[in-house]
Amino acid sequence: MPFEKVEPQADFPALERQMLELWVRVQAFEKLKAKNAGKPRWSFLDGPITANNPMGVHHAWGRTYKDAYNRYFAMTGHELRYQQGFDCQGLWVEVEVEKELGLKSKRDIENLVPGDIEASVNHFVQACKDRVNKFARVQTEQSIRLGFWMNWDRTDAEWAKSPDERHSYFTMSEENNYTIWSFLKKCHHKGMVYRGYDVMPWCGRCGVGISEMEMKEGYKLVEHRAAFVKFPLKDRPNENLLVWTTTPWTLTSNVGAAINPELTYLKVQLKGEIYYVAKGVFKQNRMESTGDTEEPEASAKAKRRDWLDGVPHLNTIEQMFKSKAGKEGFSIIGEIKGKEMLGWEYVGPFDDLPAQQHAFGFPEEVASIVEQRGWCPAKSGAESHRIITGGADVSESEGTGIVHTAPGCGQIDFTWGKENGLPPVAPIDDSGNFYEGFGSLTGKNATDSATADAIFDALKAKDRLFATERYVHRYPHCWRCKTELLYRLVDEWFINMGPKQTEDGFRGDIMKVVNKVTFLPESLNGRARERDWLWNMGDWMISKKRYWGLSLPIWVDDKDPTQFEVIGSREELKERAVEGWTEFDGHTPHRPWVDKIKIRNRQTGNLMSRIPDVGNPWLDAGIVAFSTMKYNTDRDYWNNWFPADFITESFPGQFRNWFYALLAMSTMMSDGLPPFKNLLGFATVKDQFGHDMHKSTGNSIEFVAAADKGGTVPDAKGNSTTFAPIGADVMRWLYCRHNPASNLNFGPIPANEVRGKFHIKLWNCYGFFVNYGRLDGFDPATPQAATLQDIDRWILSDLQGLITTARQAFESYNVMAFCLEAERFLDDRLSNWYIRRNRPRLQSNVSDLDTAGLADKWAAHQTLYTVMTTLCKLFAPVIPFLSEVMWQNLRTHQDPESVHLCDFPKADLKLVDEELSKDMDALLNLVTLGGAARNLAKIKFRQPLAELRVQPATEAVRRAVERFSDQLREELNVKGVRKHDETSPLLSASAKLNKKTAAAKLGPKLKEAEAYLATASALELADKLKLGPVEIVGIPLEGGDINIEYQAKAGWAGVADRGTQVAIDARVTEELAKEGLARDIIRQIQDHRKNSGLNMEDRISLYLHSDSAKLMVALETHREHIAAETLTTQWTQMPPADVAEVKIEGEMLSVSLRKTS
RNA sequence: GCGCGUAUAGCUCAGUUGGCUAGAGCGCAGCUCUGAUAAAGCUGAGGUCCUUGGUUCGAAUCCAAGUACGCGCACCA
Missing domain, CATH: 3.90.740.10 (Valyl/Leucyl/Isoleucyl-tRNA synthetase, editing domain)
Incomplete structure (x- = not known):
């Protein structure tokens, strides 16, 4: 079955949208889960995204990592949970809802329904829930667009369910809230929950105390x-x-x-x-x-x-x-x-x-x-x-x-x-x-x-x-509304972390857990950072005098404020409730309904009322290693999936927020088990010039703009410019190829760069293979007799190396290492060598070939097919869309219907040939050197030359000259290649002064120095200069003051690299000149063919004429060759009406061509 | 103030366990090639691998001190 033709200009975002449809149509994700069901588990725990606004491009970084590693472990045969989470409760949402409703203070909130605080709070809390649901759905759609494969809630029916019943987890779910209750109860059992009466930083606008963690976010110079x-x-x-x-x-x-x-x-x-x-x-x-005035320094x-x-x-x-x-x-x-x-x-x-x-x-x-x-x-x-x-x-x-x-x-x-x-x-x-x-x-x-x-x-x-x-x-x-904080005497609730700057108490227990997890990337020293925070942090303030959040399950004696109880579950609350249960029943454990419940103090007999405070939102996010893994409802499930193998989040702030909460709550809940094994932290997304992204400065980029819509950003001068959609795969590669430890500059400029050097190159390789493969009727499902050449075995050998790198990189959560290696493979190996070298093999006409020629052609096709399909699988975790587009065209009917249902490639050591790789590297280097020699001689590549001579410095170079002399001849357009085995060096060196810089140093001694250099051994001098300045006629000169030029003997041009010397015969004989002109003529005709809109296989009749004898001689000598190269089947003698004039070496040539068939 | 990290080309960054002439992309200058064209290649200019000292046959790489920047912690009456 031949392939579909590949259009050279692809609209990547449009193709991505098609792949999204394809995945739904073929149920790719469902099939992947079915394929891996029952296999070894790989547990990923998602850090919840705040469901308060549409996604920005900064969210896409972490979500790309999450998806890429999920996909890799799925392709290597693991069962996954695919549960993603939303952070729902807290002041972020309240502040946005206040804006929506036009409220300015807590009093406004409590007066939403005039005169009825309870109804007002209910209204407000409902508005917060609504906002969360709205943006959770927006973020779901956007995450799907990014290619993030999770168990999403997609239909209206799914979104109509309660948060507890949806696929994604919501920190506002009952499960999540009640699991926190059980955590707090456990803390209380150990006597760690206390009411603090203290002066705390306070936000007068939000009407809340600001915890130690939050305060760090908001310092400003004022x-x-x-x-x-x-x-x-x-x-x-x-x-x-x-x-x-x-x-x-x-x-x-x-x-x-x-x-x-x-x-x-x-x-x-x-x-x-x-x-x-x-x-x-x-x-x-x-x-x-400040400074110690005691010290004199x-x-x-x-x-x-x-x-x-x-x-x-x-x-x-x-x-x-x-x-x-x-x-x-x-x-x-x-x-x-x-x-x-x-x-x-x-x-x-x-x-x-x-x-x-x-x-x-x-x-x-x-x-x-x-x-x-x-x-x-x-x-x-x-x-x-x-x-x-x-x-x-x-x-x-x-x-x-x-x-x-x-x-x-x-x-x-x-x-x-x-x-x-x-x-x-x-x-x-x-x-x-x-x-x-x-x-x-x-x-x-x-x-x-x-x-x-x-x-x-x-x-x-x-x-x-x-x-x-x-x-x-x-x-x-x-940190939220930027209002200046005031220090105010308040009562808040705390968890006692044990004495500061010790390893005692809860603090020390958490530190022991920290020692059991791996923090990546190593250069961030995550463990030390986490330990540093634990060492110095104060008690954990868990209360907040607000409305939308976890209802702290603390009931205080109405008559004795020193007596309180912590309730650990809904069941316990029901059992203890003496008032208000019927009104509460059927509601989520949020304000105002839970506030109605009174319990009785078993010691004093007094009624106890819930404190009106809601909880610190990091409790909500920190419990998810338990709540989402069903710790309280299905312990077997929890045992299977806890601890997570992997978590990843943007690290700034998280060592004292999510990472901390996760570790602390796990330490308490599981009595000292780590909640995860590996943590990958990554830095911050900046704009393309490295500045902070701010909505107000107009340099932040919304996810939809980057993915599909395009948008505007400031250019280098600060003027607003529009940019075209970037697409998901370009973003994903940009993120994955980046070093997670350093900030990432995001914008159209880096996106274009990465698209140009990776995506388009990949697309061109793919398109080239497909378009010639289909011309030849190449069908991967029915293999033909094929004879592999060295170059085929070479690319397959290097491909195994890339597979090994890929596996190592993913296993060690270092996808960057894979991406950088993949770019090198694609550019240096595949695109600029394998495909370029094999164009004649792939482009030749099947009908012109004998049996051996055909076998050779099929070898190239099959090699390239193997490379392209392997790349599809290797790239699938990082660029799931483009991989899929290519896979859909390349796969046979026996292959999985999605690239994401394939197994990740395994390196086949039988295909690895180290010597071949070395020899090919040597060849590539020789080609570069030969090109440099031509450059030195100022002879263009189209001009054939007689001979290339190489003096090898290594065995690999020696072998390469013998083994690949054909390649060298073709690449460098020379008639012959010879090894220089004589004892005298191929090249001599001479040293000349760089008068621009040396003249000032030498002054009157300039001439003397020139005379000295003329006689000195330039090769020795060059060696010395590498070490440092060399005294010449008493004046120290540096490398920059002296130019070393390598010289070949007369009529030759030569260069040297690491001991290997290469020289090219620069003498252009009359015969060679004619051949060169013939190539010029061919080149012009080809250009003309292309501009006339002819297809590659079209035959033409051709008219050529020049008044230049030189050109006509070249034309006559190589008429056959010219005809063959340009598919000329007829020569026209009389000048047609549409003659075009082109210039070759300063001489005019008249050209006209017409399609004959 | 304490601790951690970083410092490589104009810009953005790679550089494995110390190893020969330190690299890439972008930008700049020049050249070349081209029926892969949203291309591509080569050459050049551009480097005190932050500084100083040490270890070593050999340091961008290891150690120490210093400088600059970033981050965390503390302080902010």
Whole structure:
């Protein structure tokens, strides 16, 4: 059965869409699963994609890896799960839904149905579910388009099912949520779940606490207004502490002032008042970033701190005193050790506020907890102002060495407060606005700069403001909405990870698991990174005061907030429920329905209510090694598929997010088993110039644009330009050939590059084979007698090497190694050597051949057929579409109906011939050298030459000259090839000065040097120059100063490489010249044929004439040859009307041709 | 500040266990070839393989220090 003709210009994206249809039509994926059912398992665990937006090209990188490795292990006979997952719950979705609904705050959410919080939350949660379903479906379609073979949900009926019943997994499924419950229960059993009352970073817009993991995402360099403030000391008239803060709003809640007892403080007198300030900071250059002032080298090594353009540099504190003092000046009147200052009382900056008058702190709920826990005596903030010790945490690297301490507004402040019995004053509500009790500030937002103005005005009015300045520092922002974070006293729920910087507790258990998994690529040191995170991380904050997410299964006693229980399953909840079960039943375990359930405290008999918090979304993603593998519902299944053999995700951030959650939860759930064996991390997709992709800058590319639609990106100058669709296989190759450890620049420029060097080349090889094969009626199903040539055996031998590389690369999760080797094979071996060399064999006319000739032709066809079909299979995991397109045309009826149903090739060692490979490499090198020699002689390839002579340096070259002399003759267009076996070298070398660079060095000695070089041994000189400069007439000269030229004897041109020397006879005899002209004539006629739209096999009648005797002589001498090459069957004597003029070696030739049949 | 990583041509990057004259693609200059044409080949210019020192017969490769950049951690009153 002959092949379908291959069109040279293929629309790859269109072909890909056809293959998608084909796969559905022939049920390729279903057949693959059936084929592998019951075979050894290879377990892949998908990291869930956030189902919140359409896919971008950055998602396609990981999904390409996932699919490529899945396909490889399927082709090598493994059963797979093919389950892909969606990340559904969390703030990402809430924020988008808020935008959709036009909501600005939590209050808006709770008022969606006016006056009915419960209905509002229900409405909002439903909107979140809807959004997830919508985009999960969009992403499903897009993933299918990428060629990602998974058990997708495709039909409306499938999407109408609950998330638990679909093929893909959804982290919002009941299974997933309840499995997390069982995890939390297990943690609670071990006493690791606790309620933390602490100052945490807080986003006022989202109304949530920000966990340690999340905070890392949001640091930005920003400007704040910092203030130096006077705290007047009681019992010491006209004496002040000088404190510094970058968050003026916290001054309202000042309770203490922390010093370092070991530091020395100065007493500075200015205009009748005395200021205390640490000695070490007084003259310090504050633009140099921190450094130990103890060390003398510190100043030398100090670095400029990061700063923003346009913000004035900081003054030293001394300068501030100078400028305030004016002519009067200031004076340092004494020093005092910090420890002597401890306990001094002072007047706070805002003691008139009601909030400062409340015993045990403020507001009331805070005060009641403080009282209950006994953190401080029954005093108000205003009554508590005094100097405390902050120990070594108070340094002289910033500020004044006296730290304003507001235990309700700062993490360390809170700790110091507890240690020193200071009551916390917590000024802001969950939106970041001041509570009642803060006078005129009440209702103002803490991040608002008008609030800072109000604070400064109030301080000025009391003469407490010493100075303000514009200060630049890295400050945390909400990773999602970019709002500045505030530190706020909150209660959140945590999992105790054990003591920091130890290998004890849960932390240490996870570390043991980390030691059991393989992190790839090695250069990333993934294990060390993961261990580093585990070593330093704080307790895991699992709560979030929001609406859409895992409902934390924690029920707290309505009357005793210290008593709580963790529920581990739906069944347990049902059993414990004393209220609300009927209303909840039939709903997913989400808000608001689950909130209705009350249980009874078995100890106190009180009702217990669920905390309103939802869970950290990394719990959702981290449990999937259990939930999706049916840990709680089908333990046999779990035993079969756990742990996963392989996971792969973009690594930035994941060592503290998904990888961490997966490892932590597995450690707990399985008592110390690793959740996966191999982890492949990969970096980030950047735009084609290496810049970050941002929607706002217009350089991000949506998946649909890259796959099918095309789009726009900025060009090098930043102007928007359109680009054509790139297609899935081009993307996939781009991703797979890339080093996963480094960022990938994506865009039309790299896509075109990769398409040009790989896809089109592959397509051309395929098209060439098919189009000639079908002309000859080559049918792979009915083999003909064939006699393999060396070159056939050679390409088959090298093909086995490629197969070996492929298997090794896939097995070690290093697909890049395979891709790079495949490119070399395709370009250097197949396209530019095998096919090019074998064109005559493949293009010859069957009818012109005798039996031997036919056998030779079939050998070429069969060899190339084997190569092409093997490549289809080798490439199938990486470029499933193009492989399939080719396979569909190449396969016989006995072959599998999809390339993806084939077995992955195995190297056949019987076909490997190392010596042949070496000899062929030598030949390729000789061809290059011969070409270089021709170039040197400035003789074009069409001009035949008499002889090529080779002086071999290795056995392989020696053999190649003998074995492949025909190839050399043809490639280099020479009449003969000879080995140079004489004792004298084939080439001589001469050295000449590169006067451009050497003249300046030599000066007047130039002539002397030239004379020396004329006599010196150039070959020796060349060797020395490689080692370094060589003294010539007393002046050191480098390689660049001297040109070494190899020279053949007169009339010859020669070059050398690694000892092998090649020379070509450059003398063009009259006979050779005539032959060359004949080739020129043939070339022009062929061009003319092609331009006239003739087919390759068309016969012509030809008219040729020239006034040039030279051309006519060449024409007459080689008339037969010209006729044969151009399929001329008739010569026309009279000039036809449509004569074209062409120029050959400056002479005009008239040409006219006509198709005869 | 601590830790990890990277540094190879104008750009993007390969370079196995140390080995002979360090490579590719793109870009640039020139030439060539062409019925594979969205082609292809050759040559050239362009390299302090970040710097310094060490190990070695031999270092882009191994070791140490330094510099620059990136990442992680800590700090950010």
